[in-house]
Amino acid sequence: xxxxxxxxxxxxxxxxxxxxxxxxxxxxxxxxxxxxxxxxxxxxxxxxxxxxxxxxxxxxxxxxxxxxxxxxxxxxxxxxxxxxxxxxxxxxxxxxxxxxxxxxxxxxxxxxxxxxxxxxxxxxxxxxxxxxxxxxxxxxxxxxxxxxxxxxxxxxxxxxxxxxxxxxxxxxxxxxxxxxxxxxxxxxxxxxxxxxxxxxxxxxxxxxxxxxxxxxxxxxxxxxxxxxxxxxxxxxxxxxxxxxxxxxxxxxxxxxxxxxxxxxxxxxxxxxxxxxxxxxxxxxxxxxxxxxxxxxxxxxxxxxxxxxxxxxxxxxxxxxxxxxxxxxxxxxxxxxxxxxxxxxxxxxxxxxxxxxxxxxxxxxxxxxxxxxxxxxxxxxxxxxxxxxxxxxxxxxxxxxxxxxxxxxxxxxxxxxxxxxxxxxxxxxxxxxxxxxxxxxxxxxxxxxxxxxxxxxxxxxxxxxxxxxxxxxxxxxxxxxxxxxxxxxxx
Amino acid sequence: xxxxxxxxxxxxxxxxxxxxxxxxxxxxxxxxxxxxxxxxxxxxxxxxxxxxxxxxxxxxxxxxxxxxxxxxxxxxxxxxxxxxxxxxxxxxxxxxxxxxxxxxxxxxxxxxxxxxxxxxxxxxxxxxxxxxxxxxxxxxxxxxxxxxxxxxxxxxxxxxxxxxxxxxxxxxxxxxxxxxxxxxxxxxxxxxxxxxxxxxxxxxxxxxxxxxxxxxxxxxxxxxxxxxxxxxxxxxxxxxxxxxxxxxxxxxxxxxxxxxxxxxxx
Numbered sequence: 128x129x130x131x132x133x134x135x136x137x138x139x140x141x142x143x144x145x146x147x148x149x150x151x152x153x154x155x156x157x158x159x160x161x162x163x164x165x166x167x168x169x170x171x172x173x174x175x176x177x178x179x180x181x182x183x184x185x186x187x188x189x190x191x192x193x194x195x196x197x198x199x200x201x202x203x204x205x206x207x208x209x210x211x212x213x214x215x216x217x218x219x220x221x222x223x224x225x226x227x228x229x230x231x232x233x234x235x236x237x238x239x240x241x242x243x244x245x246x247x248x249x250x251x252x253x254x255x256x257x258x259x260x261x262x263x264x265x266x267x268x269x270x271x272x273x274x275x276x277x278x279x280x281x282x283x284x285x286x287x288x289x290x291x292x293x294x295x296x297x298x299x300x301x302x303x304x305x306x307x308x309x310x311x312x313x314x315x316x317x318x319x320x321x322x323x324x325x326x327x328x329x330x331x332x333x334x335x336x337x338x339x340x341x342x343x344x345x346x347x348x349x350x351x352x353x354x355x356x357x358x359x360x361x362x363x364x365x366x367x368x369x370x371x372x373x374x375x376x377x378x379x380x381x382x383x384x385x386x387x388x389x390x391x392x393x394x395x396x397x398x399x400x401x402x403x404x405x406x407x408x409x410x411x412x413x414x415x416x417x418x419x420x421x422x423x424x425x426x427x428x429x430x431x432x433x434x435x436x437x438x439x440x441x442x443x444x445x446x447x448x449x450x451x452x453x454x455x456x457x458x459x460x461x462x463x464x465x466x467x468x469x470x471x472x473x474x475x476x477x478x479x480x481x482x483x484x485x486x487x488x489x490x491x492x493x494x495x496x497x498x499x500x501x502x503x504x505x506x507x508x509x510x511x512x513x514x515x516x517x518x519x520x521x522x523x524x525x526x527x528x529x530x531x532x533x534x535x536x537x538x539x540x541x542x543x544x545x546x547x548x549x550x551x552x553x554x555x556x557x558x559x560x561x562x563x564x565x566x567x568x569x570x571x572x573x574x575x576x577x578x579x580x581x582x583x584x585x586x587x588x589x590x591x592x593x594x595x596x597x598x599x600x601x602x603x604x605x606x607x608x609x610x611x612x613x614x615x616x617x
Numbered sequence: 618x619x620x621x622x623x624x625x626x627x628x629x630x631x632x633x634x635x636x637x638x639x640x641x642x643x644x645x646x647x648x649x650x651x652x653x654x655x656x657x658x659x660x661x662x663x664x665x666x667x668x669x670x671x672x673x674x675x676x677x678x679x680x681x682x683x684x685x686x687x688x689x690x691x692x693x694x695x696x697x698x699x700x701x702x703x704x705x706x707x708x709x710x711x712x713x714x715x716x717x718x719x720x721x722x723x724x725x726x727x728x729x730x731x732x733x734x735x736x737x738x739x740x741x742x743x744x745x746x747x748x749x750x751x752x753x754x755x756x757x758x759x760x761x762x763x764x765x766x767x768x769x770x771x772x773x774x775x776x777x778x779x780x781x782x783x784x785x786x787x788x789x790x791x792x793x794x795x796x797x798x799x800x801x802x803x804x805x806x807x808x809x810x811x812x813x814x815x816x817x818x819x820x821x822x823x824x825x826x827x828x829x830x831x832x833x834x835x836x837x838x839x840x841x842x843x844x845x846x847x848x849x850x851x852x853x854x855x856x857x858x859x860x861x862x863x864x865x866x867x868x869x870x871x872x873x874x875x876x877x878x879x880x881x882x883x
Binding site for chain 2: 417418496498499500501502503504505506507508509512516517520521
């Protein structure tokens with residue numbers, strides 16, 4: 128039975144339970160809802176929840192456990208000898224799964240009968256031929272152990288699904304019946320629903336946290352795998368980035384320093400653009416602009432934050448790069464070799480970051496109490512003196528937080544770098560040279576055709592992990608500063 | 618408005634007029650907040666503004682150093698003569714004016730800087746100190762006049778926000794004194810303070826009278842009676858009565874004043 132149908136059946140049981148539970152509660156109070164502890168709807172929800180939650184819980188657990196159980200049972204059936212030279216258990220199991228799917232589809236298409244698919248003594252060549260005739264893609268020759276395993280795999284899965292369907296429906300019914308039995312006028316259905324809502328919210332929050340954990344773990348294991356293949360000291364202190372793709376390992380230089388340097392250099396240029404412009408814009412908007420101008424200008428600046436970074440990348444490649452070439456290129460000062468450079472990417476990234484800095488700073492400057500400004504004006508200070516000497520120092524921790532958040536955004540940026548800064552990993556001080564960043568290299572390492580188990584591909588995870596640690600550090604630092612600032616005024 | 622019944626006695630106490638305000642009107646948008654107020658504030662005197670909440674006494678106080686300029690919708694009319702010069706005249710710089718007419722606010726608002734920098738803020742802006750020693754002197758003198766020197770002299774470089782409420786308010790008063798103003802406006806300076814701190818600030822106000830003209834807005838009638846020599850009673854944007862404090866509290870002319878003082882309107 129498809130999972131979808133099972134899902135619908137449980138929902139239907141819950142829906143029916145809702146209606147009956149509601150009625151039953153009303154009956155127990157003699158048809159007068161004022162005699163009930165809770166509103167009638169709560170009794171309905173109580174029944175529906177008790178039908179759904181355990182049933183769906185079992186379903187999820189079963190769906191997680193069954194593939195693991197089936198795989199381990201079936202792989203136990205395959206003898207060591209069946210695994211060909213240069214192959215592995217994983218590959219053979221993939222073949223088993225493909226064969227099982229082939230059998231499934233062939234049965235569904237009517238090319239073979241269920242009995243035939245299950246026939247353990249069937250001739251391997253015959254089955255292969257029939258599957259091919261039925262339009263199923265199978266490896267050239269299914270071996271006897273693989274066919275046996277595939278048949279066993281199908282049987283186990285089918286029985287598993289059947290048992291699961293039965294159990295889930297039974298539990299849903301049992302839950303509904305149990306809830307209906309406890310439904311009477313004094314039962315506190317409202318409190319049960321309250322707990323249900325709470326559990327739902329906790330579940331949503333934990334999924335968000337667990338996902339973060341999962342992302343970190345997936346990075347960690349691959350990073351550890353990388354460091355087993357490639358010495359960590361050379362990764363962290365190597366001055367050269369030259370992965371070899373043809374050699375499949377061995378001859379690669381995978382030093383992170385040129386990439387980190389490129390990342391930091393481009394980020395610094397970006398911040399040098401974004402921080403003054405964003406901060407001054409924020410000061411103007413919060414201190415000088417009239418309310419009407421502010422209502423128009425603030426959203427207009429925030430539009431910049433809504434532009435996809437790939438569009439910024441195109442802007443860098445097609446407009447800013449050629450523009451810089453005219454001034455600093457061969458025709459002009461001669462410092463620039465091509466349109467892609469640290470400057471190009473940094474300038475465009477700076478523009479992208481303006482709304483981050485301005486919007487956050489604007490909020491923070493507005494949060495400085497009016498009493499501070501009054502105090503300063505009352506002493507005969509002008510507006511700019513007040514801003515420079517009272518408002519900005521008071522808002523400084525928050526502004527630093529905003530800048531750090533913008534910085535971690537800059538460090539993680541990819542598309543603008545790919546299009547604007549070039550792909551050459553280089554340790555250089557000239558901002559008109561092409562350089563590249565950690566993120567851009569992660570993309571190029573994973574989109575190549577390198578073997579996934581080679582250090583050239585795995586280095587992407589180590590790079591990602593390094594980047595993650597850096598931006599996490601920045602974010603925590605930013606949050607710490609912002610929080611410290613909040614305590615001062617609230 | 619104030620028809621002095623004891624003209625002879627008045628003449629003896631007659632002091633120089635610091636602020637001469639005539640026919641003053643203030644509008645907040647469409648609201649007419651101050652109506653036809655005329656008042657003469659004397660030099661080296663504490664003048665108290667009393668009246669129920671929303672009667673316009675704070676608004677009028679803020680007119681005296683043009684703090685209402687920072688509110689977009691506020692509009693001020695009438696003549697405010699400070700030593701014979703209209704402070705709303707075009708050639709008067711409100712920034713310069715505020716250095717001459719200092720202000721202390723309802724809630725203590727020390728800047729998030731050190732105690733020293735809080736006091737030195739005004740002198741630095743207006744270039745009152747020739748050098749570091751001079752500035753040190755100004756800071757010490759102001760803190761002494763603010764009656765807070767002994768409490769903070771060992772921690773001048775600690776943050777001003779770390780002081781207690783009463784200390785903060787005295788710091789703010791010292792900060793206002795540091796720019797050597799001629800008039801000191803105080804908008805309910807004790808409303809956020811406990812009785813002990815209030816007592817200290819009131820004592821301080823009494824001392825300040827020797828050198829400044831002090832105008833204080835207060836909700837506490839006892840406070841007005843304790844610290845002021847002149848009292849003005851505001852009601853619904855009008856100046857109802859203005860005169861010697863003793864006379865206002867013991868023998869008010871207007872029935873509204875009497876009702877307010879005895880607690881029947883508020």
